[in-house]
Amino acid sequence: MNETRKIPFPLDITAPVTLQGQPVPEREWIVPGWIPSRSVTMIGGDGGQGKTLLAQQLMTACAIGQPWLGVETTPCRAFGLFAEDETAELHHRQAAINAAYGVDFRDLERMEWTSRVGLDNSLGHFDQFERFTESALLGQLHAQLAGGDVRLCVLDSLHDLFTGSENSRTQARAFIGALRCLATEMNGAIVLTAHPSRAGMADGSGYSGSTAWNGAVRSRLYLKGVEGAKDRRKLTRQKSNYAPAGEVIDLRFKDGILAPLVGAQGVVASIRRGTARNAFMACLWALMAQGRDVSESSNASNFAPRVMASMADAEGYAVGELLRAMNEAFDAGDIRLEPVGPPSRNRRVIRPTDG
Structure with a gap:
């Protein structure tokens, strides 16, 4: 007699008619197009690229909008786990990134990292049947990040965090699944950095071991040098489930960062910048009504973007976005600097041109 098969758990079924x-x-x-949410993106590149x-830079951009x-980018809180760089190196690198964006360390309230050089950074282990068991470190990441307000997590890098066989399809898929x-x-989004295999470097694909890594992630980017130009790099979208593959961003090392050779374009970007400028002007008028002066100097305690970021009129725009809006407002002639105070203690504050 056939016994009734026990169902351990019901399937979560969707009937399209209900949609x-x-x-x-x-x-x-x-x-957009590069780092999807609720997914894993891999950034490959040889050492030193x-x-x-x-x-x-990605963490910083998201943190300051x-x-x-x-x-x-989508402004959000960012977290990074760095297994190869000590805090001093991250500090040095961050100073150059801050200078490029025109912000200070005090503007990075939505950014955190941990340096784990020399520690056990394995996120899990495989038994003889290639079954994956998460480590205490992965458990800590779940406890710290799950259900919180961090929406970007950088993990640097794969060969420090993954202790299995990179050539095993089963292990690659289990790890990315975790x-x-x-x-x-x-x-x-989880952004995982990785070194390509020799074959991946030779054929330009950027593969790291088994092709299962490419299949398991939703987006895979590859950073490589440009022959004959030591300061040049190319970032290629090698694979994406949600955007066309093959798009390239040309980069150049400049003042300690990787800078794009061509600026952002597009209707959406233009609309958001224009809206940020409106928010900046609304904040400026509100501050003037309160008798509060603001400065263009990032070293001043009343630095305009920093003061405005916490105001309701800022509509959620971050310091970096408001800084960009301020610079555009200066260029457009919407605002000016006005000297105030006695000549002996003269200072300049921001005023609307028609104010």
Whole structure:
């Protein structure tokens, strides 16, 4: 007699007919076309090409609401785990990034990192049957990031965090699956840096071991040098489930960062910048009504973007976005600097041109 098969758990089934009349959800991005949300993105690159720098620039851009490599970002809190760089090196690198964006360390309230050089950074272990068991460190990441307000997590790098066989399809998919669970729980993106294999470097694909790594991640980017130009790099979108593959961003090392050779374009970027400028002007008028002066200097305690970022009229724009709006308002002639106070203690404050 056949025994009734026991079902351990019910399947979560969706009948498409129930979607009739429901709004189609927008796809969420941390960086449109490049870093999808609720997924794992891999950034590959040989040692010394700048992939860790690129990841730290991404964290900064999201934390201050500025573009990354000329592409708009979703402003959010960012966290990074760095297994190869000590805090002093991250500090040094961050100073150069801050200078490029025109911000200070006090503007990075939405950014955190941990340096784990010399520690056990394995996120899990495989038994003889290639079954994955998460480590205490991965458990700590779940406890710290899941359900919080961090929406970008950088993990640097794969060969420090993964202790299995990079050539095993089963292990590659299990590892990325574990990170995908973390991305889903934090409702954000995991960005994992990786070194390509020799074959991946030779053929330009950037593969790291088994091709299962490419299949498991939703987006894979590859950073490589340009022959004959030591200061040049190319970032290529090698694979994406949600955007065309093959797009390239040309980069150059400049003042300690990787800077795009061409700035951001596009209607969406223009609309957001214009709206940020409106928010800046609304904040300026509100501050004047309160008798509060603001400065253009990032070293001043009343630095305009920093003061405005906490105001309701700022509409959620971050310091970096308001800084960009301020500079554009100066260029457009919407605002000016006006000297106030006695000649012996003269200072300049921002005023609307028609104010």
